[in-house]
Amino acid sequence: MQTDLSVLRQAGKRLALDAEQFLASQAITPDALERLRKSTSFVLTLDEVKSSLAESGKLPDADPIHKDHAAEQHAEGLLSKGEAHAEEKKREEGKEKEISPPVSSAEPERKSIEVSVARPASFRPLAKEYAPNIKIQNHTDVSGQSRCVGSVDDFVAYFRDRFEREGQILRTHQTNLSIVRTDQLSQHPGEEIRLIAMVxxxxMTHNGNLYIELEDERGATKAIFSSRERQFPKAAKLIKDDVVAIDARMGPNFLSVKDITWPDLPLLRQQKSTDADLAVAYLSDTHVGSKLFLEKSFRRFIRWLWGEEGREDLAGKVKYVVIAGDVCDGIGVYPSQEKELSIKDIYEQYEAFDKLVEAMPDWVEVIVSPGNHDGVRRGEPQPILPMELVKSDVKKIGSPAMVDIEGFRHLVYHGTSLDSVIANVPGLSYQKPEGAMMEVLRRRHLSPVYGENPIVPERRDYMLIEEEPDIVHMGHLHKNAAMKYRGTLLINSGTFQDRTDFQVRMGHVPTPGIVPILELKDQRLSQLKFTEENL
Ligand SMILES: [Fe+2]
Ligand SMILES: [Fe+2]
Incomplete structure (x- = not known):
């Protein structure tokens, strides 16, 4: 007989899948159900359900409390979460074998009733069948590797590293021209050459021309663009600290520029694929602790992961949830912020965040990187969120960081620099985050204008995009966007914070509650709206 579990759902309880399967096969008394309803746990595990029933005298002796050895070993650090899942899967397969009756052609009518303990629940998440496949590229993540003390040497080393590594990318671009340095320009009079330099x-001059100064490790030079020139629109897109290749002839005073090339992504790249039909959900800017955090919609997203809100086909594939910063609203991030906080204690904000993570299914791997509102240093690159704040079982990464998920190279970065990119590159706007994301990829640098958002001058420039990502995931602008640029999928994952007064004043229109979900096998991207009745 099936137990009516709606009383647990109404009490805000979630059931682990095996616990739900177990209860679905049991007839339990109202007092046992009441005991579960009053449990302090948000997610009821199989062990807890069995313990609770045993305490109420409901569980017969013949069905002793099952010990989840894989879970125990995982808790003791003997198994990773993935290994624990694999162990659990093996155990479940074994259990199914044990309890399935032999199929007999003489007794066909017995099959349907006797195997009820192992019958599939309506929701059987495919993601539960797979161990996680994640690899963090440590050389792209500053966490534990920050050496900057803010000395002049640090600044010099930072800019040298940036110039050399962006220059190397530019040197891979084919050209018939000689690549020269500024101190060699006088040796090539009248000849078209290629110069690799930093802006x-x-x-703008008083008569509407554009004046550009360029520098490399040997010296400096300058170029001027008349508004009538063919190169003028391209030159207008140059921003300070850009490292570019300039094809030009040296004139008496200025370079006569024929073309400008940014490091950019290559035009052609092999597209990746995977056999596992799994999906990634991309989140950012949850701003837990803000009065405007849309907790109801976020809890609906969690229920969806459990297969309770429709689109179960897609929900069951979600193996990874990646959160790209501003997970909490923080304290003292801007003047008078306390008036807009529902949780005014930073530790309590992260406790609330931990509770939300813990309410997600145990087969989902949660990857978290920080943003400008979070409790780590404000200067980028930002290291992982500290243990004192985030205590739940998540994979922490810095911002930025490159992480391989099922073989797909994800560049995860909060996107704090996008404000300065929008302010400096003509034609960009807050309404189209993908435009600003494209411009940082074109520059192979996540924060191209130095100093407009705080940058810590590490000796290695972690903001530089050295390896080509398959997927770039950012947030910060609170507006969903997605586009493919030269084979790389750009995703801005929006927010779960409602429109703020600041955004109203600035005319920004956020898109709260929309979660992009990517099915890795066929690269299909869905955007589910958790603020609306129909997903
Ligand atoms: Fe944010
Ligand atoms: Fe932000």
Whole structure:
């Protein structure tokens, strides 16, 4: 007989899948159900359900409390979460074998009733069948590797590293021209050459021409663009600290520029695929602790992961949830912020976040990186969120960080620099985050203008995009966007914070409650709206 579990759902309880399967096959008394309803746990595990029933005298002796050895070993650090899942799967397969009756053609009518203990629940998540496949590229993540003390040497080393590594990318671009340095320009009079240099100044002259200063490790030079020139629109897109290849002839005073090339992504790249039909859900800017955090919609997203809100086909594939920063609203991030907080204690904000993570299914791997509202240093690159704040079982990464998920190279970055990119590159707007994301990829640098958002000058420039990502995941702008750029999928994962007064004043229109979900096998991207009745 099936137990009516709606009383647990109404009490806000979630059941682990095996616990739900177990209860579905049991007839339990109202007092046992009441005991479960009053449990302090948000997610009821199989062990807890069995313990609770045993305490109420409901569980017969013949069905002793099952010991989940894989879970125990995982808790003791003997098994990773993935290994624990594999162990659990093996155990479940074995259990099914034990309890399935032999199929007999002489007794066909017995099959349907006797195997009820192992009958499939309506929701059987495919993601539960797989161990997680994640690899963090440590050389792309500053966590534990910050050496900066803010000395002049640190600044010099930072800019040298950036110039050399962006220059190397530019040297892979094919050209018939000689690549020269600024101190060699006088040796090539009248000849078209290629110069690799950093933009150190950009100004409009009083008669509407564009004046650009360029520098490399040997010296400096300058170029001027008349508004009538063919290269003018391209030159207008140059921003300070850009490292570019300039094809030009040296004139008496200025370079006569024929073309400008940014490091950019290659035009052609092999597209990846995977056999596992799994999916990734991309989140950011949950702003837990803010009065405007849309907790109801976020809890609906969690229920969806459990297969309770429709689109179970897709929900069951979600193996990974990646959160790209601003997980909590923080304290003192801007003046008078306390008036807009529902949780005014930073530790309590992260406790609330931990509770939400713990309410997600145990087969989902949660990957978290910080943002400008979070409790780590404000300067980028940002290291992982500390243990004192985030205590739940998540994989922490810095911002930025490159992480391989099922073989797909994900570049995860909060996106704090996008404000300065939008302010400096003509034609960009807050309404189209994908435009600003494309411009940082074109520059192979996540924070191209130095200093407009705080940058810690590490000796290695972690903001540089050295390896080509398959997927770039950012947030910060609170507006969903997705586009493919030169074979790389750009995703801005929006927010779970409602529109703030600041956004109203600035005319920004966020898109709260929309979660992009990517099915890795066929690269299908869905955007589910958890604020609306129909997903
Ligand atoms: Fe945010
Ligand atoms: Fe942000």
């Amino acid at each position: 150190t100044d950009k100004r």
